[in-house]
Amino acid sequence: MSSSDFELHPRLWADTQHxxxxxxxxxxxxxxxxxxxxxxxxxxxxxxxxxxxxEQARAxxxxxxxxxxxxxxxxxxxxxxxxxxxxNIVRQLHVHIVARKEGDAAWPGPVWGxxxxxxxxxDALSSLVQxxxxxxxx
Amino acid sequence: MSSSDFELHPRLWADTQHxxxxxxxxxxxxxxxxxxxxxxxxxxxxxxxxxxxxEQARAxxxxxxxxxxxxxxxxxxxxxxxxxxxxNIVRQLHVHIVARKEGDAAWPGPVWGxxxxxxxxxDALSSLVQxxxxxxxx
Numbered sequence: 001m002s003s004s005d006f007e008l009h010p011r012l013w014a015d016t017q018h019x020x021x022x023x024x025x026x027x028x029x030x031x032x033x034x035x036x037x038x039x040x041x042x043x044x045x046x047x048x049x050x051x052x053x054x055e056q057a058r059a060x061x062x063x064x065x066x067x068x069x070x071x072x073x074x075x076x077x078x079x080x081x082x083x084x085x086x087x088n089i090v091r092q093l094h095v096h097i098v099a100r101k102e103g104d105a106a107w108p109g110p111v112w113g114x115x116x117x118x119x120x121x122x123d124a125l126s127s128l129v130q131x132x133x134x135x136x137x138x
Numbered sequence: 139m140s141s142s143d144f145e146l147h148p149r150l151w152a153d154t155q156h157x158x159x160x161x162x163x164x165x166x167x168x169x170x171x172x173x174x175x176x177x178x179x180x181x182x183x184x185x186x187x188x189x190x191x192x193e194q195a196r197a198x199x200x201x202x203x204x205x206x207x208x209x210x211x212x213x214x215x216x217x218x219x220x221x222x223x224x225x226n227i228v229r230q231l232h233v234h235i236v237a238r239k240e241g242d243a244a245w246p247g248p249v250w251g252x253x254x255x256x257x258x259x260x261d262a263l264s265s266l267v268q269x270x271x272x273x274x275x276x
Contacts, residue, residue, distance in 0.1 A: 049207065050203075058200075
């Protein structure tokens, strides 16, 4: 396992917009306007489960999950955050952080596998990406 | 927030079997034979999001998630673990750790909100509870 061998899974490339490179993870925005939905992908090759990560990286992942969850709730006020590491379809370790509102398209069910993604309008996407990038600028 | 005011949500009581009291969390088994499915509930009153926990408790939660995920995979070999903190229905902070197999009842979708729980046979439940309790006996 090393970061030099890391390559983002093509499905994650296709479905997301890059927001920031955090110390451990790439931070991505899911291109689905139904839900403010971020994904963290540790830049460590060959990991499927969280416990596959070396201990220090795991500690950093928890910190970044925490930081991103707080920032997402500030940018997209919500009734509940949903945090999940599933990976049934894309095995490369990645963690979803989704801002949920009562009555949203999948409420109260999970977002994963629910219907089809609805693309953002270009302006809305640029504006959200800018806001998120500002929140993660170090 | 304090552990003395903590009471397990009635829905979690009803849907689960108690396995162990870990240093931070109650460890519960979901009474659904379709999936080996554990739930961690921090004994801290008034928490909804993971970042509501005090920092030390949060660090302990991550450790317990890690420990439980590893132990569950030993007890119930699987193709993928699914870890999730949702809480759209039960707001009391709780974390799901589910052992998934290709072709299981909800594969490759998430287990949450998928169909109806199927009760364990009494013998199968006792045996699984014993195995899990042995794994967490300190």
